[in-house]
Structure formats: structure tokens, C-alpha cells
Amino acid sequence: MEIKNPYIQYMYSYPHKTAYGPLEGVFLKDYADRMAGKGHGLYFHVPFCQGKCGYCNLFSVIHQTEEAIDQYLDGAERQICQYRAIFEPYGTEFSEFTIGGGTPLILTERQLERMFRITGENLKLQEGREIGIETAPNQTDKQKLMLLKEQGVTRVSMGIQSFLEEELKVLRRSHRAEQARKALELLRVVDFPCINVDFIYGIPGQTVDSLLYSLQEALVFEPDEIFLYPLYLKHGAGLIQAGVVPDWRLASKQYQEAAAFLKAAGFRQDSMRRFVQAWKNGKKDRQREFSECGFGTSLALGCGGRSYVGNLHFCTPYAITQKSCLEQLKRFEDTLDFSKITHGIFLSDEEVKRRYVIRHLLIRPGICLKQYEEDFGTSVYQDFPVLEKWGQEGLVQAEEFLALTDKGMGLSDYLGPMLVSDQVCEKMKEWERVHESVDRVVPGKSEKL
Numbered sequence: 321m322e323i324k325n326p327y328i329q330y331m332y333s334y335p336h337k338t339a340y341g342p343l344e345g346v347f348l349k350d351y352a353d354r355m356a357g358k359g360h361g362l363y364f365h366v367p368f369c370q371g372k373c374g375y376c377n378l379f380s381v382i383h384q385t386e387e388a389i390d391q392y393l394d395g396a397e398r399q400i401c402q403y404r405a406i407f408e409p410y411g412t413e414f415s416e417f418t419i420g421g422g423t424p425l426i427l428t429e430r431q432l433e434r435m436f437r438i439t440g441e442n443l444k445l446q447e448g449r450e451i452g453i454e455t456a457p458n459q460t461d462k463q464k465l466m467l468l469k470e471q472g473v474t475r476v477s478m479g480i481q482s483f484l485e486e487e488l489k490v491l492r493r494s495h496r497a498e499q500a501r502k503a504l505e506l507l508r509v510v511d512f513p514c515i516n517v518d519f520i521y522g523i524p525g526q527t528v529d530s531l532l533y534s535l536q537e538a539l540v541f542e543p544d545e546i547f548l549y550p551l552y553l554k555h556g557a558g559l560i561q562a563g564v565v566p567d568w569r570l571a572s573k574q575y576q577e578a579a580a581f582l583k584a585a586g587f588r589q590d591s592m593r594r595f596v597q598a599w600k601n602g603k604k605d606r607q608r609e610f611s612e613c614g615f616g617t618s619l620a621l622g623c624g625g626r627s628y629v630g631n632l633h634f635c636t637p638y639a640i641t642q643k644s645c646l647e648q649l650k651r652f653e654d655t656l657d658f659s660k661i662t663h664g665i666f667l668s669d670e671e672v673k674r675r676y677v678i679r680h681l682l683i684r685p686g687i688c689l690k691q692y693e694e695d696f697g698t699s700v701y702q703d704f705p706v707l708e709k710w711g712q713e714g715l716v717q718a719e720e721f722l723a724l725t726d727k728g729m730g731l732s733d734y735l736g737p738m739l740v741s742d743q744v745c746e747k748m749k750e751w752e753r754v755h756e757s758v759d760r761v762v763p764g765k766s767e768k769l
């Protein structure tokens with residue numbers, strides 16, 4: 321297989337939000353039974369940041385006042401109370417609560433406390449639940465971390481991206497390397513069960529050595545997990561307008577060297593991006609446990625996050641620019657009835673299978689072949705003949721689980737997009753066509769999408 325560029329798209333979920341469209345006559349209460357009982361995900365989106373990173377195409381806005389953030393929380397509280405009325409009769413309990421953004425710790429202590437309170441008082445977090453939160457070095461201080469600890473946060477994830485000033489500058493990050501060191505030190509002192517740090521490779525001017533230097537620096541703080549992200553410049557990213565084009569050949573080389581470095585340092589690789597410290601209580605924890613994440617249900621709070629309620633996926637319309645994000649925020653804050661779902665997608669049975677395969681194949685231990693047959697009544701090879709071919713090419717291997725080989729894992733962002741259906745691909749292209757002129761963003765787009 322000759323590969324022109326292995327970095328096509330990060331498939332963290334399927335289908336992509338740009339494949340969603342307007343919905344009419346859809347009411348959440350009619351689907352609430354799909355989230356009965358325990359084991360669901362809960363996500364709170366905090367769409368505020370100090371500055372816009374050059375590679376960011378997430379739903380986030382900058383320069384917002386404390387009052388503006390209070391208004392957002394007012395809207396979220398109204399939404400959460402309505403969700404309570406919908407899900408309470410079904411005994412819905414959440415096993416995971418994730419607070420992402422944006423930069424959640426940009427909230428003041430009072431606002432953070434309020435966010436936890438309005439969520440915890442209205443929606444049931446089950447015993448032993450995990451609570452994860454994202455943060456950034458400039459917003460990480462001791463008081464806020466103590467508050468998180470009191471709220472039972474179990475995982476803190478911090479975007480560091482690089483320990484080199486020049487690279488942080490290229491990325492247009494708001495923090496300095498020294499601030500990242502201080503924040504990591506604080507995370508260690510306050511002592512959370514899981515500390516995760518994110519890094520980026522493929523940054524113009526970054527070398528294999530400078531990437532390894534950043535990782536070496538991170539290891540000093542003994543993180544439990546490290547995520548390595550290739551630099552993507554997709555629709556809406558500021559660096560595209562600056563004419564920056566990532567060098568994927570260099571990125572490939574950096575990925576291989578960094579993966580080898582982390583494995584040698586005792587990390588287990590779960591996916592192309594995720595490396596987990598493999599030693600637990602003196603014992604090597606060899607494999608990530610299988611969980612049926614392909615059917616995962618999750619409810620998003622606030623504006624910009626996605627909800628997955630069975631085959632109904634919904635969110636506010638995809639927005640990237642400051643202007644369009646502010647418009648969505650205003651609409652969210654003006655919404656009186658959150659039970660009406662106006663934008664999303666219903667997955668067909670075929671798309672449900674695709675989602676399942678994409679979500680399981682790209683993370684180890686992979687697809688449990690027996691489970692797949694039990695769930696769908698067919699063999700995964702029958703449904704996805706391309707997997708046979710990938711097996712012959714040494715990209716996947718099968719025993720109890722069908723999993724990517726090391727070579728295949730490094731090509732996750734190339735193989736994953738091949739599993740996208742033609743219909744979804746067409747919708748995504750259509751979105752790009754419509755928004756390209758509106759958002760005035762030019763080159764640097766992917767081959768397929």
C-alpha cells in the first residue's frame with residue numbers, strides 16, 4: 321500500500337459533527353429509555369479560553385467576562401433541570417463525568433463550584449464514578465485544584481504540547497514552558513489518581529530530538545498517561561491563514577521515535593495517541609480491558625458537546641469561528657425548551673456497525689470477534705471485507721480480538737477514514753463546501769474529507 325499522507329482525520333467519534341443536519345419533531349423524552357439505569361457518560365462543555373491556539377478548531381470563544389460565563393451557566397442550569405425531569409423516571413446514572421472545553425478551569429472557583437453543584441444535584445453520578453477534567457497551565461492554581469479534589473475528580477488532563485518556547489509560540493499557545501512545569505508540580509502535590517498530559521508533534525521547526533526532549537521533561541513529573549497528537553490544521557484553524565503546512569513525513573518519523581521512546585520508558589500503547597504507564601502497584605498491566613464503547617451512550621451539558629442516545633446523536637450546529645461560536649452560545653442561552661432536539665443525526669443499522677468497528681478497532685484490545693457476532697449476528701469480515709486485505713498487508717491481526725498491529729496503529733488516521741460510509745463522507749464534504757466560502761479558510765484540507 322503506497323500512502324501519500326497518513327494524516328487524513330482523527331476518528332475520535334463517528335460520524336463527524338459536520339455530517340449532522342437539522343431535525344424536526346424530535347423530543348428527547350421519546351428516547352430517554354435508551355439511557356435507563358447505570359453506566360452512561362456525562363459531559364459538560366466549557367467553551368471558554370484565554371487565547372485561541374493556532375491549530376484549534378474546537379467550539380471555544382475567547383475574551384469572555386465573568387458575567388458572560390455566569391449567563392452560560394444560567395443556560396446550563398436550565399438545561400440540566402429539564403434533563404433531570406426527562407431522565408429521573410428511568411433511573412439514569414452516570415459512571416463517567418467529563419468536563420472539557422475550552423478550558424474549564426478558566427471558571428472562577430465560585431463558578432466551578434456552581435457547575436459541580438447544578439450537575440450533582442440534578443443528575444445522578446453513580447458510586448465509584450470517574451470524574452475527569454481538562455485544564456491548561458495558566459489556569460491551574462492550587463485553590464482550584466483543591467476544589468477539584470474535594471469534588472472527587474479522578475483524572476486531570478493538561479494540554480502542554482511542548483516544553484520549548486519556540487514551539488509554543490508557533491502553536492500560539494497562551495502559556496510558557498515554565499508555567500507548565502509549575503502546574504504539573506501542583507498536580508503532583510494535590511495528588512490525583514490519574515494525571516494525563518498532551519503533546520503535539522509535526523510542529524513546524526520541531527525536530528525528533530526536540531519532541532523527545534519535551535517527553536523526557538514530562539516524565540520527570542511521572543504522568544500516568546501521555547497523549548501524542550499529530551498537528552492537524554483543519555477548517556477554521558488560525559495557522560492555515562498564516563500559510564502553515566504541517567510536514568507529515570517528519571511527523572511520521574517523530575511518531576515512530578516517540579512511540580518507541582515511551583514504550584521503552586514503561587508505557588503501554590492503547591491507540592495511536594494514547595500511552596498509559598503500564599506499571600501498576602509493582603505489576604505490569606499488559607492490556608487495556610475490553611469495554612463495549614462502540615454502543616456508548618453519553619449526555620452533553622452546555623453548548624457544543626455531543627450527546628449519544630442510542631442511534632440518535634445530537635449537538636448544536638458545528639461552529640468554529642469566534643463569530644459562529646458566539647452565535648451558537650447566544651442561541652443556547654436564549655433556549656427555553658431543551659427537550660426539543662433540532663440538530664443531529666439518526667444512525668442507520670449500517671452506520672451503527674461502522675461506529676462500533678471504528679471505535680473498537682482504533683483502540684486496543686480491538687474488536688472482540690465473538691462479541692461482534694453476538695451483537696450483530698454477522699462476522700466483521702463479512703461486513704467489512706477490507707479488513708481481510710488489511711490482514712494480508714500486516715495492518716491488523718486476529719486472535720480473540722481483531723486489532724491493529726503496530727504498523728496499522730501508526731496509520732490509524734489513514735485507515736479509520738476508510739471506514740467512513742459514502743453517505744457520511746458526502747455530507748461532510750457538503751459542509752466543507754458551504755462553509756469554506758463563509759469562513760474564508762483556504763488550503764491544508766485533507767484528501768478525502
Ligand code: SF4
Pocket residue numbers: 368369370371372373375376377378380421422423456479
Ligand atoms: S486548543 Fe484547547 S486551549 Fe487552545 S483554543 Fe482550542 S479549546 Fe482552547
